[in-house]
Amino acid sequence: MVPKVIDICEDINNLLPADSPYKNLNSILIYDTSGLKPRVKENNPKTLASEINKQKAYSKIINDKNFNPYAAAYKNMPKYSQANPNIRLDFVNGHFGYFYKFGLLTNGWGIPLSIKFFEEDFYKSVEKEFSTPEEQKYFYDNASLKPVIVPFLNNLKKYSNFKFKTFLGDSEFDSYDNFGLFKHLEFEKVLIPLNPRSQSNTKIGELEYNTEGIPICPLTQEHFKFDGSCKGKNRSLRYKFTCPKSHRDKNGKPYHTCENPCTDSKSGRMTYVYPDKNFRLYPGIIRNSVEWEKTYSIRCCIEREIASLKSNPCIQQPKTVNTYTMRADLYLTAISKLINVILAYAINKPEYLRSISKLLKIPA
Numbered sequence: 512m513v514p515k516v517i518d519i520c521e522d523i524n525n526l527l528p529a530d531s532p533y534k535n536l537n538s539i540l541i542y543d544t545s546g547l548k549p550r551v552k553e554n555n556p557k558t559l560a561s562e563i564n565k566q567k568a569y570s571k572i573i574n575d576k577n578f579n580p581y582a583a584a585y586k587n588m589p590k591y592s593q594a595n596p597n598i599r600l601d602f603v604n605g606h607f608g609y610f611y612k613f614g615l616l617t618n619g620w621g622i623p624l625s626i627k628f629f630e631e632d633f634y635k636s637v638e639k640e641f642s643t644p645e646e647q648k649y650f651y652d653n654a655s656l657k658p659v660i661v662p663f664l665n666n667l668k669k670y671s672n673f674k675f676k677t678f679l680g681d682s683e684f685d686s687y688d689n690f691g692l693f694k695h696l697e698f699e700k701v702l703i704p705l706n707p708r709s710q711s712n713t714k715i716g717e718l719e720y721n722t723e724g725i726p727i728c729p730l731t732q733e734h735f736k737f738d739g740s741c742k743g744k745n746r747s748l749r750y751k752f753t754c755p756k757s758h759r760d761k762n763g764k765p766y767h768t769c770e771n772p773c774t775d776s777k778s779g780r781m782t783y784v785y786p787d788k789n790f791r792l793y794p795g796i797i798r799n800s801v802e803w804e805k806t807y808s809i810r811c812c813i814e815r816e817i818a819s820l821k822s823n824p825c826i827q828q829p830k831t832v833n834t835y836t837m838r839a840d841l842y843l844t845a846i847s848k849l850i851n852v853i854l855a856y857a858i859n860k861p862e863y864l865r866s867i868s869k870l871l872k873i874p875a
Contacts (some may be wrong), residue, residue, distance in 0.1 A: 512850075513625070513849065514670035514673075516849050517667070517671055517673050518673065519852060519856045520618060520620065520622065520739030520852070521537060521673055523537070523856065524538075527867070533541060533620065535619075536552075536618065536809060537618050537619060538618075538674075538675055538676045538677060539618060539676070539678075539806075539809060540616060540617075540618060540624075540675040540677065540678050541616065541619065541678075541679045541680070541812065542659065542680050543615055543813045544612060544614050544655060544683075545603060545613060545617070545817045545821075546601060546610030547606075547610060547613070547841070548603070548828070549609075549831065549832050549837065550828070550830060551593075551595075551609055551832055552592070552593065552594070553593075553608075553609045554609050559584065559588070562584040562587055563580060563584040563586075566581075566583040566584045566587070567580045567582075568582035574799065585600075585643065586654065588600055592609045592832070597628075597834045598610065599611075599629075599634060600647075601647065601648065602645060602648035603648075611834050611837050612628070613653075613812065613841070614629070615817060616660065617657065617816050619809050619812065620812065620864060621748055621815055621819075621865055622811065622824070622848065622865070623816060623845040623848055624663065625663040626841060626842065627846055628838055629651070630807045633655070634777070637650070648683065649683050650718070652683040652684065653683055653684055653685075656684050656692075657688075657689070660692075661692075674697070676698065676700065677701070677702065678693055678702065678703075679702045679813075680703045681704065682705065682706040682707075683706070683707040684703050685703050685704065685705050687791055690703075692789040693794070694790045695711075695779055698795070699795050700806075701794035702794070702796065702807045703794070705798070712804060718782060721734065723799060724792030725752070726752050726782055728754065728755050729773065730769075730771055731755070733755035734755060735752035735755055735782065736752060736755060736757065737800055738752060738781070749773040749850040750784045751782075752781065752784065753778070753779060753780070753811065754769060754779030754780045754781065756769040757778060757781075764778075766779070767779030767780075768776060768788055781858055808863050819848075820845065823839075823850070826844060828839055846867075847867065848867070851864065851865070851867045851870060853868060855870055858873070
Protein backbone atom coordinates (compact mmCIF):
# COMPACT_ATOMS: atom_id res chain seq x y z
CA MET A 512 0.00 0.00 0.00
CA VAL A 513 2.86 2.40 0.71
CA PRO A 514 4.03 2.89 -2.92
CA LYS A 515 0.38 3.52 -3.90
CA VAL A 516 0.02 6.13 -1.14
CA ILE A 517 3.33 7.79 -2.12
CA ASP A 518 2.10 8.13 -5.71
CA ILE A 519 -1.22 9.55 -4.47
CA CYS A 520 0.64 12.14 -2.39
CA GLU A 521 2.66 13.11 -5.46
CA ASP A 522 -0.53 13.55 -7.54
CA ILE A 523 -2.06 15.73 -4.82
CA ASN A 524 1.15 17.75 -4.52
CA ASN A 525 1.16 18.45 -8.27
CA LEU A 526 -2.33 19.95 -7.93
CA LEU A 527 -1.35 22.27 -5.08
CA PRO A 528 -0.71 25.94 -5.94
CA ALA A 529 2.92 27.04 -5.86
CA ASP A 530 2.35 29.20 -2.77
CA SER A 531 0.68 26.45 -0.74
CA PRO A 532 2.39 25.82 2.64
CA TYR A 533 2.03 22.07 1.96
CA LYS A 534 3.75 22.19 -1.43
CA ASN A 535 6.52 19.57 -1.86
CA LEU A 536 6.28 18.36 1.74
CA ASN A 537 5.57 14.90 0.36
CA SER A 538 9.21 14.73 -0.86
CA ILE A 539 10.49 15.10 2.73
CA LEU A 540 11.31 11.91 4.64
CA ILE A 541 11.25 12.08 8.46
CA TYR A 542 12.50 9.49 10.94
CA ASP A 543 12.02 9.10 14.67
CA THR A 544 11.92 6.38 17.29
CA SER A 545 9.37 5.61 19.97
CA GLY A 546 8.23 2.61 21.96
CA LEU A 547 5.28 0.72 23.38
CA LYS A 548 5.34 0.42 27.16
CA PRO A 549 3.58 -2.75 28.31
CA ARG A 550 2.61 -3.59 31.87
CA VAL A 551 5.56 -5.73 32.83
CA LYS A 552 6.87 -6.10 36.37
CA GLU A 553 9.97 -4.04 35.61
CA ASN A 554 7.83 -1.02 34.65
CA ASN A 555 6.31 -0.88 38.11
CA PRO A 556 7.61 2.40 39.65
CA LYS A 557 8.24 0.57 42.91
CA THR A 558 10.81 -1.66 41.21
CA LEU A 559 12.98 1.27 40.17
CA ALA A 560 12.36 3.19 43.41
CA SER A 561 13.52 0.17 45.40
CA GLU A 562 16.76 -0.06 43.41
CA ILE A 563 17.42 3.68 43.76
CA ASN A 564 16.91 3.48 47.53
CA LYS A 565 19.41 0.62 47.71
CA GLN A 566 22.00 2.69 45.83
CA LYS A 567 21.36 5.74 48.02
CA ALA A 568 21.94 3.64 51.11
CA TYR A 569 25.15 2.29 49.58
CA SER A 570 26.23 5.85 48.74
CA LYS A 571 25.97 6.84 52.40
CA ILE A 572 28.10 3.88 53.41
CA ILE A 573 30.96 4.56 51.00
CA ASN A 574 30.64 8.37 51.44
CA ASP A 575 31.75 9.08 47.86
CA LYS A 576 30.56 12.45 46.50
CA ASN A 577 31.17 11.32 42.91
CA PHE A 578 28.89 8.30 43.26
CA ASN A 579 25.62 8.74 41.33
CA PRO A 580 22.94 6.47 42.84
CA TYR A 581 20.57 7.04 39.89
CA ALA A 582 23.15 6.01 37.29
CA ALA A 583 24.10 3.03 39.45
CA ALA A 584 20.44 2.02 39.75
CA TYR A 585 20.09 2.17 35.99
CA LYS A 586 23.16 -0.04 35.46
CA ASN A 587 21.87 -2.60 37.96
CA MET A 588 18.44 -2.91 36.38
CA PRO A 589 18.01 -5.95 34.08
CA LYS A 590 18.59 -5.19 30.39
CA TYR A 591 15.28 -6.70 29.34
CA SER A 592 12.02 -7.87 30.86
CA GLN A 593 11.71 -11.41 32.17
CA ALA A 594 8.37 -11.66 30.35
CA ASN A 595 9.87 -11.05 26.89
CA PRO A 596 13.47 -10.35 25.83
CA ASN A 597 12.24 -7.95 23.11
CA ILE A 598 10.91 -5.59 25.79
CA ARG A 599 14.13 -3.77 26.59
CA LEU A 600 15.38 -1.20 29.04
CA ASP A 601 15.61 2.04 27.05
CA PHE A 602 15.09 5.79 27.15
CA VAL A 603 11.84 6.91 25.47
CA ASN A 604 9.70 10.05 25.83
CA GLY A 605 11.98 11.65 28.40
CA HIS A 606 12.25 8.73 30.81
CA PHE A 607 13.69 5.25 30.86
CA GLY A 608 11.68 2.09 31.24
CA TYR A 609 11.00 -1.18 29.48
CA PHE A 610 9.74 -0.66 25.93
CA TYR A 611 9.07 -2.53 22.74
CA LYS A 612 10.87 0.05 20.62
CA PHE A 613 10.28 0.86 16.98
CA GLY A 614 11.41 3.27 14.27
CA LEU A 615 8.88 5.22 12.19
CA LEU A 616 9.25 6.90 8.79
CA THR A 617 6.71 9.47 7.57
CA ASN A 618 6.62 12.02 4.81
CA GLY A 619 6.30 15.77 5.41
CA TRP A 620 2.52 15.42 5.66
CA GLY A 621 2.82 12.97 8.53
CA ILE A 622 1.67 9.91 6.57
CA PRO A 623 3.23 6.72 8.07
CA LEU A 624 5.36 4.95 5.47
CA SER A 625 7.43 2.39 7.37
CA ILE A 626 7.52 0.88 10.85
CA LYS A 627 10.33 -1.36 12.04
CA PHE A 628 10.46 -2.90 15.51
CA PHE A 629 13.83 -3.47 17.15
CA GLU A 630 14.02 -7.12 18.10
CA GLU A 631 16.55 -9.01 20.17
CA ASP A 632 18.76 -9.56 17.11
CA PHE A 633 19.15 -5.81 16.60
CA TYR A 634 20.34 -5.24 20.16
CA LYS A 635 22.77 -8.15 19.95
CA SER A 636 24.31 -6.65 16.80
CA VAL A 637 25.09 -3.38 18.60
CA GLU A 638 25.54 -4.67 22.14
CA LYS A 639 27.49 -2.32 24.36
CA GLU A 640 27.77 -1.19 27.99
CA PHE A 641 26.39 2.26 28.86
CA SER A 642 26.86 4.53 31.87
CA THR A 643 23.64 6.51 31.49
CA PRO A 644 20.27 5.97 29.78
CA GLU A 645 20.86 9.09 27.67
CA GLU A 646 24.06 7.57 26.30
CA GLN A 647 22.20 4.36 25.49
CA LYS A 648 19.41 6.22 23.66
CA TYR A 649 21.90 8.13 21.51
CA PHE A 650 23.80 4.99 20.56
CA TYR A 651 20.78 2.79 19.77
CA ASP A 652 18.86 5.52 17.91
CA ASN A 653 21.92 6.34 15.83
CA ALA A 654 22.47 2.66 15.00
CA SER A 655 18.80 2.15 14.08
CA LEU A 656 18.72 4.62 11.19
CA LYS A 657 20.43 2.51 8.52
CA PRO A 658 18.46 -0.74 9.18
CA VAL A 659 15.22 1.23 8.78
CA ILE A 660 15.83 3.62 5.89
CA VAL A 661 17.88 1.42 3.53
CA PRO A 662 15.36 -1.48 3.23
CA PHE A 663 12.52 1.05 2.87
CA LEU A 664 14.16 2.89 -0.03
CA ASN A 665 15.30 -0.34 -1.70
CA ASN A 666 11.77 -1.73 -1.62
CA LEU A 667 10.34 1.57 -2.86
CA LYS A 668 12.55 1.38 -5.98
CA LYS A 669 10.83 -1.87 -6.97
CA TYR A 670 7.39 -0.27 -7.16
CA SER A 671 7.83 3.46 -7.75
CA ASN A 672 10.15 5.97 -9.42
CA PHE A 673 9.51 8.53 -6.69
CA LYS A 674 12.56 9.88 -4.86
CA PHE A 675 12.68 11.66 -1.53
CA LYS A 676 14.88 14.76 -1.67
CA THR A 677 15.09 15.95 1.95
CA PHE A 678 15.57 14.12 5.25
CA LEU A 679 14.67 15.40 8.72
CA GLY A 680 15.78 13.88 12.01
CA ASP A 681 16.85 14.93 15.49
CA SER A 682 20.39 15.23 16.80
CA GLU A 683 20.48 11.58 17.93
CA PHE A 684 21.20 10.66 14.30
CA ASP A 685 24.20 12.97 13.97
CA SER A 686 27.24 10.98 12.86
CA TYR A 687 29.64 11.03 9.92
CA ASP A 688 28.49 7.52 8.97
CA ASN A 689 24.86 8.60 8.71
CA PHE A 690 25.68 11.68 6.64
CA GLY A 691 27.82 9.51 4.38
CA LEU A 692 24.84 7.17 4.03
CA PHE A 693 22.54 10.03 3.01
CA LYS A 694 25.03 11.24 0.45
CA HIS A 695 25.22 7.73 -0.98
CA LEU A 696 21.40 7.61 -1.08
CA GLU A 697 21.48 10.90 -3.06
CA PHE A 698 19.48 13.08 -0.67
CA GLU A 699 19.79 16.73 -1.65
CA LYS A 700 19.28 18.12 1.87
CA VAL A 701 19.72 16.49 5.28
CA LEU A 702 18.49 18.43 8.30
CA ILE A 703 19.97 16.83 11.41
CA PRO A 704 21.11 19.21 14.17
CA LEU A 705 24.68 18.60 15.30
CA ASN A 706 24.93 16.73 18.56
CA PRO A 707 26.87 18.73 21.18
CA ARG A 708 28.78 15.63 22.30
CA SER A 709 32.50 16.15 21.76
CA GLN A 710 32.03 19.12 19.43
CA SER A 711 34.58 21.90 19.17
CA ASN A 712 35.48 24.72 16.82
CA THR A 713 37.86 24.00 13.94
CA LYS A 714 40.39 26.17 12.15
CA ILE A 715 40.62 26.13 8.37
CA GLY A 716 43.32 28.36 6.92
CA GLU A 717 43.39 31.70 8.73
CA LEU A 718 39.76 31.59 9.93
CA GLU A 719 38.15 29.68 12.76
CA TYR A 720 34.84 27.91 12.14
CA ASN A 721 32.24 27.05 14.76
CA THR A 722 30.77 23.57 15.20
CA GLU A 723 28.11 24.32 12.57
CA GLY A 724 30.59 25.32 9.88
CA ILE A 725 30.09 29.10 10.12
CA PRO A 726 33.25 31.27 9.90
CA ILE A 727 34.05 33.39 12.96
CA CYS A 728 35.52 36.89 12.92
CA PRO A 729 39.09 36.68 14.34
CA LEU A 730 38.66 40.03 16.14
CA THR A 731 35.13 40.05 17.59
CA GLN A 732 34.27 36.32 17.45
CA GLU A 733 31.03 37.23 15.66
CA HIS A 734 29.62 34.84 13.07
CA PHE A 735 30.08 35.68 9.40
CA LYS A 736 26.92 36.35 7.37
CA PHE A 737 25.71 33.83 4.81
CA ASP A 738 25.58 35.59 1.43
CA GLY A 739 24.18 32.90 -0.83
CA SER A 740 25.65 30.19 -3.02
CA CYS A 741 27.43 30.32 -6.36
CA LYS A 742 28.62 27.84 -8.94
CA GLY A 743 30.58 28.92 -11.98
CA LYS A 744 31.10 26.88 -15.10
CA ASN A 745 33.16 23.76 -14.35
CA ARG A 746 33.40 24.79 -10.69
CA SER A 747 32.06 23.14 -7.53
CA LEU A 748 29.19 24.60 -5.55
CA ARG A 749 30.40 27.21 -3.03
CA TYR A 750 28.74 29.00 -0.12
CA LYS A 751 29.74 32.63 0.33
CA PHE A 752 30.14 34.23 3.77
CA THR A 753 30.85 37.92 4.42
CA CYS A 754 32.17 39.97 7.32
CA PRO A 755 29.61 40.35 10.16
CA LYS A 756 29.97 44.14 9.78
CA SER A 757 29.44 44.21 6.05
CA HIS A 758 26.33 45.86 4.59
CA ARG A 759 24.82 46.86 1.27
CA ASP A 760 23.72 50.34 0.27
CA LYS A 761 20.50 51.18 -1.58
CA ASN A 762 22.08 50.20 -4.87
CA GLY A 763 23.21 46.85 -3.54
CA LYS A 764 26.87 47.81 -3.39
CA PRO A 765 28.67 46.18 -0.44
CA TYR A 766 30.59 48.12 2.20
CA HIS A 767 31.75 47.51 5.77
CA THR A 768 31.77 49.44 9.05
CA CYS A 769 34.57 47.58 10.81
CA GLU A 770 36.90 49.88 12.78
CA ASN A 771 39.81 47.43 12.52
CA PRO A 772 39.42 45.79 9.10
CA CYS A 773 41.49 42.71 8.42
CA THR A 774 41.39 43.32 4.66
CA ASP A 775 41.90 46.20 2.24
CA SER A 776 38.66 45.37 0.42
CA LYS A 777 36.01 48.09 0.73
CA SER A 778 33.29 45.48 0.92
CA GLY A 779 34.87 43.73 3.91
CA ARG A 780 36.30 40.28 4.29
CA MET A 781 34.63 37.38 2.53
CA THR A 782 35.30 33.66 2.34
CA TYR A 783 33.94 30.61 0.58
CA VAL A 784 33.31 27.08 1.78
CA TYR A 785 32.90 24.00 -0.39
CA PRO A 786 30.03 21.80 0.86
CA ASP A 787 31.23 18.78 -1.14
CA LYS A 788 34.23 18.51 1.18
CA ASN A 789 32.10 18.06 4.32
CA PHE A 790 28.48 17.00 3.81
CA ARG A 791 27.90 16.84 7.57
CA LEU A 792 28.65 20.54 8.08
CA TYR A 793 27.04 21.63 4.81
CA PRO A 794 24.22 19.12 4.15
CA GLY A 795 22.73 20.97 1.16
CA ILE A 796 21.51 23.80 3.37
CA ILE A 797 23.13 26.31 5.73
CA ARG A 798 22.54 25.42 9.36
CA ASN A 799 20.44 27.84 11.42
CA SER A 800 19.50 29.81 8.30
CA VAL A 801 15.92 30.98 7.76
CA GLU A 802 15.39 28.10 5.33
CA TRP A 803 16.73 25.64 7.90
CA GLU A 804 14.43 26.91 10.66
CA LYS A 805 11.39 26.91 8.38
CA THR A 806 12.05 23.44 6.99
CA TYR A 807 13.10 21.80 10.25
CA SER A 808 9.88 22.92 11.97
CA ILE A 809 8.09 20.40 9.74
CA ARG A 810 9.67 17.59 11.78
CA CYS A 811 7.02 18.03 14.45
CA CYS A 812 4.53 16.27 12.16
CA ILE A 813 6.13 12.91 13.00
CA GLU A 814 5.68 13.67 16.70
CA ARG A 815 2.00 14.34 16.02
CA GLU A 816 1.76 11.10 14.05
CA ILE A 817 3.29 9.09 16.90
CA ALA A 818 0.85 10.73 19.31
CA SER A 819 -1.99 9.89 16.92
CA LEU A 820 -0.92 6.25 16.73
CA LYS A 821 -0.71 6.07 20.51
CA SER A 822 -4.21 7.49 20.90
CA ASN A 823 -5.22 3.86 20.32
CA PRO A 824 -5.52 2.43 23.88
CA CYS A 825 -4.00 -0.87 22.73
CA ILE A 826 -0.86 0.99 21.69
CA GLN A 827 -0.69 3.63 24.42
CA GLN A 828 -0.88 1.11 27.28
CA PRO A 829 -0.55 -2.45 25.98
CA LYS A 830 -2.11 -4.96 28.36
CA THR A 831 -0.20 -7.83 26.81
CA VAL A 832 3.46 -8.84 26.91
CA ASN A 833 3.11 -10.66 23.58
CA THR A 834 5.13 -8.61 21.10
CA TYR A 835 3.33 -10.23 18.15
CA THR A 836 0.06 -8.73 19.40
CA MET A 837 1.59 -5.32 20.06
CA ARG A 838 3.19 -5.26 16.63
CA ALA A 839 -0.09 -6.25 14.94
CA ASP A 840 -1.98 -3.49 16.79
CA LEU A 841 0.45 -0.83 15.60
CA TYR A 842 0.57 -2.14 12.02
CA LEU A 843 -3.24 -2.27 11.76
CA THR A 844 -3.53 1.29 13.07
CA ALA A 845 -0.98 2.51 10.51
CA ILE A 846 -2.73 0.57 7.72
CA SER A 847 -6.01 2.29 8.58
CA LYS A 848 -4.27 5.62 8.04
CA LEU A 849 -3.06 4.53 4.61
CA ILE A 850 -6.59 3.42 3.69
CA ASN A 851 -7.78 6.85 4.81
CA VAL A 852 -5.40 8.49 2.30
CA ILE A 853 -6.66 6.26 -0.52
CA LEU A 854 -10.32 6.98 0.29
CA ALA A 855 -9.79 10.74 0.63
CA TYR A 856 -8.08 10.79 -2.75
CA ALA A 857 -10.77 8.63 -4.37
CA ILE A 858 -13.58 11.01 -3.36
CA ASN A 859 -11.48 14.10 -4.13
CA LYS A 860 -11.23 15.26 -0.52
CA PRO A 861 -7.44 15.53 -0.02
CA GLU A 862 -7.91 17.86 2.95
CA TYR A 863 -9.00 14.79 4.94
CA LEU A 864 -5.83 12.76 4.31
CA ARG A 865 -5.05 12.51 8.01
CA SER A 866 -8.51 12.83 9.53
CA ILE A 867 -10.48 9.60 9.65
CA SER A 868 -13.21 11.15 11.83
CA LYS A 869 -13.88 13.99 9.35
CA LEU A 870 -13.82 11.60 6.42
CA LEU A 871 -16.45 9.38 8.05
CA LYS A 872 -18.73 12.37 8.64
CA ILE A 873 -18.96 13.16 4.92
CA PRO A 874 -22.53 12.32 3.82
CA ALA A 875 -22.70 9.48 1.32
